[in-house]
Amino acid sequence: MSAPIVISNARIVDPATNTDKRGALLVADGKIAGVSEGAPQGAPEGATLVDARGLIVAPGLIDMRVFTGEPGHEYRETLATAGEAAAAGGVTSFVLMPDTTPAVDDGAIVDFIIRRAAATAKVNVLPAAAITRGLRGEEITEFGLLKEAGAVCLADGRNSIQSAALLRAAMSYAANFDLPIVHHVAEKSLIGEGVMNEGTLATVFGLKGIPAEAETIPLARDLQLAALTGARYHAAQISTSGSVELVAAARQRGTISAGISINNLALNENDVAPYRSFFKLSPPLRSEDDRQAMIEGLKSGTIDTIHSAHDPQDTEVKRQPFAEAADGAIGLETLLAAALRLVHSGDVPLLTILRALTLRPAEILGLNSGRLAAGAPADFILLDLDFPWVVAEADIVSRSRNTAFEGARMQGAVMHTFVAGRRVFSHAAAGEFSA
Amino acid sequence: MSSPTETGTRRPFPHRNLLGISQLNQYEILDLIDRAEAMIPISRQPRKTLPTLSGKTQINLFFEPSTRTQSSFEIAGKRLGAQVTNMSVKTSSVTKGETLIDTAATLNAMQPDVIIVRHGAAGAVELLSQKVGCAVINAGDGAHEHPTQALLDALTIRQHKGSLAGLTVAICGDIANSRVARSNLLLLGAMQARTRVIAPKTLLPRGIEAMATEVFTDMREGLKGADVVMMLRLQHERAAGKLIPSIREYYRFYGLDAEKLALAKPDAIVMHPGPMNRGVEIDPAIADGPRSVINQQVEMGVAVRMAVLDALLADREVTA
Numbered sequence: 160m161s162a163p164i165v166i167s168n169a170r171i172v173d174p175a176t177n178t179d180k181r182g183a184l185l186v187a188d189g190k191i192a193g194v195s196e197g198a199p200q201g202a203p204e205g206a207t208l209v210d211a212r213g214l215i216v217a218p219g220l221i222d223m224r225v226f227t228g229e230p231g232h233e234y235r236e237t238l239a240t241a242g243e244a245a246a247a248g249g250v251t252s253f254v255l256m257p258d259t260t261p262a263v264d265d266g267a268i269v270d271f272i273i274r275r276a277a278a279t280a281k282v283n284v285l286p287a288a289a290i291t292r293g294l295r296g297e298e299i300t301e302f303g304l305l306k307e308a309g310a311v312c313l314a315d316g317r318n319s320i321q322s323a324a325l326l327r328a329a330m331s332y333a334a335n336f337d338l339p340i341v342h343h344v345a346e347k348s349l350i351g352e353g354v355m356n357e358g359t360l361a362t363v364f365g366l367k368g369i370p371a372e373a374e375t376i377p378l379a380r381d382l383q384l385a386a387l388t389g390a391r392y393h394a395a396q397i398s399t400s401g402s403v404e405l406v407a408a409a410r411q412r413g414t415i416s417a418g419i420s421i422n423n424l425a426l427n428e429n430d431v432a433p434y435r436s437f438f439k440l441s442p443p444l445r446s447e448d449d450r451q452a453m454i455e456g457l458k459s460g461t462i463d464t465i466h467s468a469h470d471p472q473d474t475e476v477k478r479q480p481f482a483e484a485a486d487g488a489i490g491l492e493t494l495l496a497a498a499l500r501l502v503h504s505g506d507v508p509l510l511t512i513l514r515a516l517t518l519r520p521a522e523i524l525g526l527n528s529g530r531l532a533a534g535a536p537a538d539f540i541l542l543d544l545d546f547p548w549v550v551a552e553a554d555i556v557s558r559s560r561n562t563a564f565e566g567a568r569m570q571g572a573v574m575h576t577f578v579a580g581r582r583v584f585s586h587a588a589a590g591e592f593s594a
Numbered sequence: 595m596s597s598p599t600e601t602g603t604r605r606p607f608p609h610r611n612l613l614g615i616s617q618l619n620q621y622e623i624l625d626l627i628d629r630a631e632a633m634i635p636i637s638r639q640p641r642k643t644l645p646t647l648s649g650k651t652q653i654n655l656f657f658e659p660s661t662r663t664q665s666s667f668e669i670a671g672k673r674l675g676a677q678v679t680n681m682s683v684k685t686s687s688v689t690k691g692e693t694l695i696d697t698a699a700t701l702n703a704m705q706p707d708v709i710i711v712r713h714g715a716a717g718a719v720e721l722l723s724q725k726v727g728c729a730v731i732n733a734g735d736g737a738h739e740h741p742t743q744a745l746l747d748a749l750t751i752r753q754h755k756g757s758l759a760g761l762t763v764a765i766c767g768d769i770a771n772s773r774v775a776r777s778n779l780l781l782l783g784a785m786q787a788r789t790r791v792i793a794p795k796t797l798l799p800r801g802i803e804a805m806a807t808e809v810f811t812d813m814r815e816g817l818k819g820a821d822v823v824m825m826l827r828l829q830h831e832r833a834a835g836k837l838i839p840s841i842r843e844y845y846r847f848y849g850l851d852a853e854k855l856a857l858a859k860p861d862a863i864v865m866h867p868g869p870m871n872r873g874v875e876i877d878p879a880i881a882d883g884p885r886s887v888i889n890q891q892v893e894m895g896v897a898v899r900m901a902v903l904d905a906l907l908a909d910r911e912v913t914a
Binding site: 359 | 693720739773776801802803804
């Protein structure tokens with residue numbers, strides 16, 4: 160077991176207790192031993208002493224939507240490379256989407272991922288199990304056995320279940336095992352051949368549009384089914400102002416929560432111009448009005464979580480004409496910095512942003528991490544809130560390069576990342592670790 | 595407004611590629627139309643060749659089948675003395691694994707001077723142009739742009755009406771899926787014409803108001819007082835039963851017949867980019883009637899493509 164660590168002179172920011180104060184963090188046996196105000200009291204013998212002057216100590220990020228290529232498409236991303244990227248981005252746990260080959264629809268595959276991640280990944284990998292076999296939206300999987308194997312939630316990944324009857328059955332059955340259903344909402348017939356937000360821009364570009372109703376119609380259905388079945392329901396990612404209204408209204412009637420991709424918070428449809436396929440995402444980037452509604456939803460608590468939607472794709476499928484290119488962008492390394500844009504612009508308080516990146520995902524998934532409480536896993540980050548940097552393809556840690564933030568100027572970088580009290584990442588610009 | 599018509603004193607065309615009307619300002623549009631007008635007599639004389647592009651290699655790369663546009667570009671290139679190669683890429687060979695960028699790299703290695711591309715996806719021609727060292731002309735990319743069509747339409751209109759400014763041009767049909775409509779709206783807008791789009795709501799894309807002066811769902815209203823009636827081809831195999839109930843209903847409300855045409859100005863001309871569906875979007879009697887300029891559009895197509903090739907290639911020699 161590693162030596163105890165005392166991190167002093169830090170700005171401690173912990174959404175679980177609404178803390179934002181100077182203090183020290185004590186770590187022992189891979190767990191948080193305590194947080195003290197001002198100077199640390201009674202540092203244990205042999206402890207590593209760290210002077211974190213100028214840095215924030217915050218819980219490590221919990222990213223609720225990450226795709227990799229393992230098993231099946233290791234050339235895109237493995238659990239190991241995704242773990243490296245996560246550590247570099249301050250993400251100490253991520254929920255792995257079941258869209259692998261084979262899909263994570265069987266306890267044996269959950270088990271494989273847990274073992275493989277323990278052996279190769281630097282951060283905690285939390286497998287989501289498929290809601291339906293093969294992600295085909297036709298038959299439900301073995302929720303009980305999948306939970307026993309270690310799945311933290313049920314999700315059909317990129318797939319959106321079209322049959323209301325099947326989804327009702329899935330929600331009812333999931334309630335038996337108290338597993339949250341995390342569902343990407345998309346009405347396929349309304350999307351049709353659509354590839355970007357419907358509106359003037361799509362029309363000028365000659366691209367088929369995806370209307371907001373392709374999201375709000377299935378979302379309204381899901382929210383009613385959640386109320387009917389009593390399931391714990393998390394709308395995986397919403398992107399339109401109408402969706403925020405629906406979620407806000409439904410919260411009184413059930414255990415409802417909602418997430419958003421950082422892309423829909425930080426970018427809008429104008430970024431697509433001209434035919435930049437790295438901005439082809441699902442859900443699509445929406446209008447600036449929608450983005451503003453998302454920010455309001457985050458501030459009001461209607462939107463609970465922010466995730467990266469990390470989706471590694473190779474050049475072959477991304478550097479294509481826009482309509483023919485694959486959806487998705489990587490995001491583990493830029494999630495926090497992109498979210499901090501909203502803090503630096505004065506739109507959202509730091510505690511609110513961090514709550515959506517740490518505590519709320521933990522609560523939804525029933526984890527005891529995501530907070531700096533005594534006894535919680537020592538998963539935390541040391542953050543330089545103002546560190547300036549530019550996203551450069553050459554610096555990308557992930558195995559795939561399809562970032563939507565190439566060339567973007569960022570303010571704020573993770574200097575050190577800890578998982579279970581072990582340092583798994585240090586920034587090149589970070590000083591000597593121990594004082 | 596000064597008109598750059600004097601040959602010899604003309605400035606070089608300032609673009610490497612012709613990817614869309616959206617990249618051109620009104621002077622550049624006018625310049626291309628003037629150049630095209632000067633090309634018309636060449637095709638009418640017994641010896642129809644100029645040596646302008648002799649020794650140049652032109653590749654026609656068509657990912658979608660097209661008889662008329664491809665032959666028009668082929669004839670235009672040959673009349674200017676270029677060596678023309680046609681490459682029809684069936685969609686199946688693309689799904690065999692070669693990406694558009696692979697194709698671009700392969701062709702680029704053959705050192706062509708110009709590649710003319712038609713592709714089913716919007717933006718595909720621009721993407722290809724970023725990967726090659728030669729000039730690229732967009733011969734149609736998805737529902738995005740078809741710039742030489744808009745230029746030949748403009749030249750045809752000018753032949754009849756003298757000028758584009760102030761004219762009312764009604765574009766009728768499948769606006770949602772039409773690159774011809776978009777390029778024409780951009781060009782006519784830049785030249786101060788009044789544009790109207792006419793279609794049932796299922797064939798009007800969201801936000802089209804941003805591209806047209808007026809939007810109509812009633813064809814009779816939309817045709818009133820028009821100087822030019824531009825009909826579009828309806829992809830009726832795809833639309834019937836989904837976006838329109840039937841061909842006969844479409845023809846009844848959106849097909850151009852004598853009765854509806856009578857609402858336009860008495861000297862209004864009728865255009866169609868072809869190929870036509872007679873009896874679907876247009877009455878055969880109108881298509882082949884005295885106010886139709888459809889065959890003239892085809893002739894102007896060759897002149898426009900000669901002008902564009904000349905502007906992109908002949909001028910380049912000077913600047914290179």
